[in-house]
Amino acid sequence: MRLERANLLQIYYLMRLTRAMEDRTRTLFLQGRVAGGVYTAQGHEATTVGAAWTLGDGDFIVPQHRDLGMHLTRGCSPRAVMTQWLARGNSPALGRDGQIHIGDMHHGIVPMISMLGESLPVACGVALTMKMRKRSTVVMASMGDGATSTGPFHEALNFASVQKLPIVFVIENNGYAYSTPTYQEFAIADLSDRAVAYGILGESVDGNDVLKVVETFGRAVEYVRGDKGPALIECKTFRVRGHSEADKADYVPPELREEWLAKDPIPRFEEYLTREQILTSALKAEIAEQVKAVVEDAVNFAEQSPAPDPATVANYVFAPEGPIAIIGETGAEDQRYINALDHRTGKPFNTMTDTGKPEFVVTEEVGRR
Amino acid sequence: MRLERANLLQIYYLMRLTRAMEDRTRTLFLQGRVAGGVYTAQGHEATTVGAAWTLGDGDFIVPQHRDLGMHLTRGCSPRAVMTQWLARGNSPALGRDGQIHIGDMHHGIVPMISMLGESLPVACGVALTMKMRKRSTVVMASMGDGATSTGPFHEALNFASVQKLPIVFVIENNGYAYSTPTYQEFAIADLSDRAVAYGILGESVDGNDVLKVVETFGRAVEYVRGDKGPALIECKTFRVRGHSEADKADYVPPELREEWLAKDPIPRFEEYLTREQILTSALKAEIAEQVKAVVEDAVNFAEQSPAPDPATVANYVFAPEGPIAIIGETGAEDQRYINALDHRTGKPFNTMTDTGKPEFVVTEEVGRR
Amino acid sequence: MSAVTYLEAIGQAIREEMQRDEAVFLLGEDVGTYGGAFKVSAGLLEEFGSERVIDTPMAEDAIIGSAVGAALMGMRPIAEMQFIDFITCGFDQIINMANKMYWRTGMPVPMVIRGPSGGGVKGGPFHSASPEAWFFHAPGIKVVVPSTTYDAKGLLKAAIRDNNPVLYLEHKLLYRLPELREELPTEDYVVPIGKAITRREGEDMTVLTYGAMVHQCLKAAQTLEQEDDLQVEIIDLRSLAPLDKESILESVKHTNKVLIVHEDTLTGGIGAELAAILAEDLFEYLDGPITRVAAPDAPFPYAPPLEAAYLPSMEKILAAARKLAAY
Amino acid sequence: MSAVTYLEAIGQAIREEMQRDEAVFLLGEDVGTYGGAFKVSAGLLEEFGSERVIDTPMAEDAIIGSAVGAALMGMRPIAEMQFIDFITCGFDQIINMANKMYWRTGMPVPMVIRGPSGGGVKGGPFHSASPEAWFFHAPGIKVVVPSTTYDAKGLLKAAIRDNNPVLYLEHKLLYRLPELREELPTEDYVVPIGKAITRREGEDMTVLTYGAMVHQCLKAAQTLEQEDDLQVEIIDLRSLAPLDKESILESVKHTNKVLIVHEDTLTGGIGAELAAILAEDLFEYLDGPITRVAAPDAPFPYAPPLEAAYLPSMEKILAAARKLAAY
Numbered sequence A, B: 001m002r003l004e005r006a007n008l009l010q011i012y013y014l015m016r017l018t019r020a021m022e023d024r025t026r027t028l029f030l031q032g033r034v035a036g037g038v039y040t041a042q043g044h045e046a047t048t049v050g051a052a053w054t055l056g057d058g059d060f061i062v063p064q065h066r067d068l069g070m071h072l073t074r075g076c077s078p079r080a081v082m083t084q085w086l087a088r089g090n091s092p093a094l095g096r097d098g099q100i101h102i103g104d105m106h107h108g109i110v111p112m113i114s115m116l117g118e119s120l121p122v123a124c125g126v127a128l129t130m131k132m133r134k135r136s137t138v139v140m141a142s143m144g145d146g147a148t149s150t151g152p153f154h155e156a157l158n159f160a161s162v163q164k165l166p167i168v169f170v171i172e173n174n175g176y177a178y179s180t181p182t183y184q185e186f187a188i189a190d191l192s193d194r195a196v197a198y199g200i201l202g203e204s205v206d207g208n209d210v211l212k213v214v215e216t217f218g219r220a221v222e223y224v225r226g227d228k229g230p231a232l233i234e235c236k237t238f239r240v241r242g243h244s245e246a247d248k249a250d251y252v253p254p255e256l257r258e259e260w261l262a263k264d265p266i267p268r269f270e271e272y273l274t275r276e277q278i279l280t281s282a283l284k285a286e287i288a289e290q291v292k293a294v295v296e297d298a299v300n301f302a303e304q305s306p307a308p309d310p311a312t313v314a315n316y317v318f319a320p321e322g323p324i325a326i327i328g329e330t331g332a333e334d335q336r337y338i339n340a341l342d343h344r345t346g347k348p349f350n351t352m353t354d355t356g357k358p359e360f361v362v363t364e365e366v367g368r369r
Numbered sequence C, D: 001m002s003a004v005t006y007l008e009a010i011g012q013a014i015r016e017e018m019q020r021d022e023a024v025f026l027l028g029e030d031v032g033t034y035g036g037a038f039k040v041s042a043g044l045l046e047e048f049g050s051e052r053v054i055d056t057p058m059a060e061d062a063i064i065g066s067a068v069g070a071a072l073m074g075m076r077p078i079a080e081m082q083f084i085d086f087i088t089c090g091f092d093q094i095i096n097m098a099n100k101m102y103w104r105t106g107m108p109v110p111m112v113i114r115g116p117s118g119g120g121v122k123g124g125p126f127h128s129a130s131p132e133a134w135f136f137h138a139p140g141i142k143v144v145v146p147s148t149t150y151d152a153k154g155l156l157k158a159a160i161r162d163n164n165p166v167l168y169l170e171h172k173l174l175y176r177l178p179e180l181r182e183e184l185p186t187e188d189y190v191v192p193i194g195k196a197i198t199r200r201e202g203e204d205m206t207v208l209t210y211g212a213m214v215h216q217c218l219k220a221a222q223t224l225e226q227e228d229d230l231q232v233e234i235i236d237l238r239s240l241a242p243l244d245k246e247s248i249l250e251s252v253k254h255t256n257k258v259l260i261v262h263e264d265t266l267t268g269g270i271g272a273e274l275a276a277i278l279a280e281d282l283f284e285y286l287d288g289p290i291t292r293v294a295a296p297d298a299p300f301p302y303a304p305p306l307e308a309a310y311l312p313s314m315e316k317i318l319a320a321a322r323k324l325a326a327y
């Protein structure tokens, strides 16, 4: 897929933003301001931003716990992310759920749960709907290497292959499932070989090379959009930090971590952009500024946001009666249709709004494709 | 694996016995003497008998609902089978469970449940134990084509491949999962290709050719016994009757059924045996006699057996206290060890005993291999 | 218009809802070409095509998960479990994905999970399940249990139109029961979820029950009237979650005695919660111990004599009612 | 010998049983190299090797199913769920394979399924589960819930030595609680499954509880003694299945009032069965309504203020006890 200068800078910006958001989340956690566990994905940025970048309007992502980059690339608001991390009452989950368990069907993001693998059958249902509604949109469903060991992975890929569903399955193989190295998870070299079991397209790619990622997913998305059935793309990357902030990850051989730190996708991309004279030191500084500003805005917004109201804890277990429009069809944005607004707040869903100005300048030029 | 004349006749006898047992069960069902559903496997005899034939002492089978042939080949008693079909109080499940949900760990048979696919992780546990106990025995775990669509199939094969467990997984691809044709179950031609997803040995074989089946499994069992990890063998066969006796199977194209009826493994093997002058018409008649006698004995035994005692229905939900010996190790046959006898009956397990004389003469010569 | 069976009423509900709303579709094992293991969906594939009547591979987690995904899109999937026993194979998808979705994301999951439940047909340990109690204890899903042909259709329509996950438990013993044949209204109707119904009025005691046991209890009530001159009030819960507390309390307030009957096992069954509610809310009203009749705490047996001994029998119900009446 | 934590007691039990019996082994996600997500099994891989301390892929059905297979062979596997919430992913393997095996085949399945359960640690909707009620209602499995360091070790040893599937629910809030540090006997001991224990004696009412709530209730009892001069008897059930009916009935017979407290959600929880048993068996003994304090019927929330409002608080327990005492 062809990338304009502005696209390249946008991608770079998003990778930096993703990294900065997670670094900041970590700081907040260390300051004791984030309750529970914090999961970040340093090193995944090329994969998450690059893969999601190849999607268009009406397409869906089914992200997992390392996919902040996908959320941001698809326009999920940094403010929403920070309100969620800080468990505010106006967060996407109203403080009822945390981390990046964020979703908004109206903007093409399916919320995850902690049970890894279980989102994959859900992705099938989204794609099945697209098929029934005769759309040319696609679903991008991601998972870690560990999730490929689960039953739902198999049931979903098999069902998707039989139904020829428009799904690009993304495996973010980062070398470990928590502390478990890949050789204790499976007995093959490339997880994309599992495509053979379903008769679908399979490919492995260097997940730390954003240009290769964009190129590969560009092709995969096109293929899937062409009704050829699902694809399974493995991105080889590495989890250079612990599984969560509580994990020192001393089970990772230092030299292995070093090796991958050296392959950090951001400097790698920076190098390219500089070599190609796309990224000047001035622009780089400007982007850094923008990123800083957006993150600060998100944190401030979150910190000024109200805590959830304890009195509501047992409310909204069941959805109220009323018509439901099919997502993406007439009426779906109409507030009379209950899935067009969050009945718990009476407000429309807001994971994509309040994106926290100032937005990075280049985005004005090109928008989100 | 080399087959003596006696072996060939024994295999033929077992195939005929399997067919006759099921034909008789069907008659009993039509006479209203079997409650609930009856599942038979006409056409599977070459696969079930041939595969199980390649096993030796201490090896285990993990059979499913089409595998009466495996049970009989491994020495499960026709009497036990008939008492189970007729839900007698002395049946392996004491009338609490039916069909061929028969098992006896002391004789290498793991009892199945109706939830297909779920026996495969159990097979891993049996094989894991063999590994821990440093044995050179193997497990043969079977499934239908439909079961390959389940999550447990994937979790089990993956775990087995990582642990290099001594398991031969057998797929009995009989063209349908109930009424669902294979092309609505999966999008590949050969289910043995799924071996690629686990980096294990995979092979497909004509499941109606008993000699090919024996040859293939002979190799697979040897391979697996040699600590090379699991194998996945697909036997291509056909379910020429309905899923159960309640199923007319009119969803099966007549010509397709005809095609497979013409490949009936028993006449095919008979032809070979006759051509090779192993089976004379006299011997054939004698075998037919033997089979008839064994089946009659089993039915009579079952019909003279007591019905289960209703007063016991809620008993034996929990096993009593007491030592348990590891199956196949010192003490396991000692009745003081609670898994050596059925505490519900106070008798030793009997699925392999009372085999119902008269036994086929050739077996005397060579025993079970 | 002629009388239809309980099973036909279920098929009618699905067909009419699929005709009424193109968001409604059916998926499951053998539901299309075969029309379902019990022929509940016979003819639907022909009428609606393979995109709305989907024969799936044998994969309950994928069936339920796909239903969740489609429901999030605003569709109204009906996911069939060939036997409700197999719902345990997609348990996590229900508990953690479907049930908690609206509560934590505000996005509704309008879906139905249905399948043949219950015993009495020689199904044995794996084809006779009464799974209601697990879901009754899993906030976020509604559970309905029709006992009549009218309710079978009306409750299923209500379930399909509901904006939440609904577990619809059809009892396979009732599928073709001649005495349940009924002429159904020609016009569209629903049986609202959350409302119990009094099947028989009486002052001497209240019997709380649901599903196939409703008919067992009605028979018992007749005997009790004839032989013991007892007037037994029978409440068919119809909806287990949400529970119609009001109707339950009201009835027991005027009978002051309660007998709970269900086919599911005793310990931790629906009857436990019913008893707990009554023991807490109607402490001053009870003239006798809250009595339960249910299956024993054991798996479901196969052999006919064992099954007969396992299921709550007329004798057990009569004995319990007489003992209670004696207070 | 020095005082150990609840978590260390669990590790000790596993180590000592693995030393005592070579049939015992541990399998689960990250239990080996990492020593478990909470370090419960730290050091075991080093001591027993990778054949008896098995790091598995992320596959709960395979973990539980493999445990069943090994148990059928006469081994005594301990299957760890990294968080007990994930037990829903192997639900069928427990319900249909493990639980029904002995009853239908006569072959025992001596295995333990254990993992961190319960809330209070900001785990949110998917890391705070109290799954006991589902298994309490699934004949064939025992369910134990240790509340002290002594019981944590003794109940786990009993579970490992039991010849049946046992669900061992360790409460993650108690793992490292300083006030639970205890010096444990140097000699081998077990806490028998099926026996409750009286944590505090009193005549005014009986509190039935288990797990982390035991400590909450003990605090409440002190307040009630000081401020209301009430003597509350506290029974720690310890074993939910089988239930120690005898001890429960005996206590309530002399206090005549009962308050049930659990962390799990209210409807269909363990408290429902306890209430039902008491309402049926002790009808003549009760001087006040059987009262329950539990979590509301909603998923488990993440935000600290929500979690605090969700879990049974001192205030709620005190209020309920005072209302009951007033009868």
Ligand SMILES: Cc1ncc(C[n+]2csc(CCOP(=O)(O)OP(=O)(O)O)c2C)c(N)n1
Binding pocket: A066, A114, A115, A116, A117, A143, A144, A145, A146, A147, A148, A150, A172, A174, A176, A177, A178, A239, A243, D029, D058, D059, D060, D082, D083, D086, D089
């Ligand atoms: C079904 C399930 N079982 C167990 C867990 C506990 N757990 C959380 S993360 C994790 C490892 C996941 O590894 P992977 O899929 O490779 O994702 P990564 O964290 O490496 O990106 C495990 C086992 C879980 N979340 N879900």
Ligand SMILES: Cc1ncc(C[n+]2csc(CCOP(=O)(O)OP(=O)(O)O)c2C)c(N)n1
Binding pocket: B066, B114, B115, B116, B117, B143, B144, B145, B146, B147, B148, B150, B172, B174, B176, B177, B178, B239, B243, C029, C058, C059, C060, C082, C083, C086, C089
């Ligand atoms: C987990 C599970 N889901 C559904 C069923 C219902 N069912 C019984 S047999 C069957 C088809 C099985 O097909 P296959 O595995 O190919 O075995 P076959 O009967 O063809 O030998 C189905 C769906 C089941 N037994 N188990």
Ligand SMILES: [Mg+2]
Binding pocket: A144, A145, A146, A172, A173, A174, A175, A176, A177, A178
């Ligand atoms: Mg990983």
Ligand SMILES: [Mg+2]
Binding pocket: B144, B145, B146, B172, B173, B174, B175, B176, B177, B178
């Ligand atoms: Mg088949």
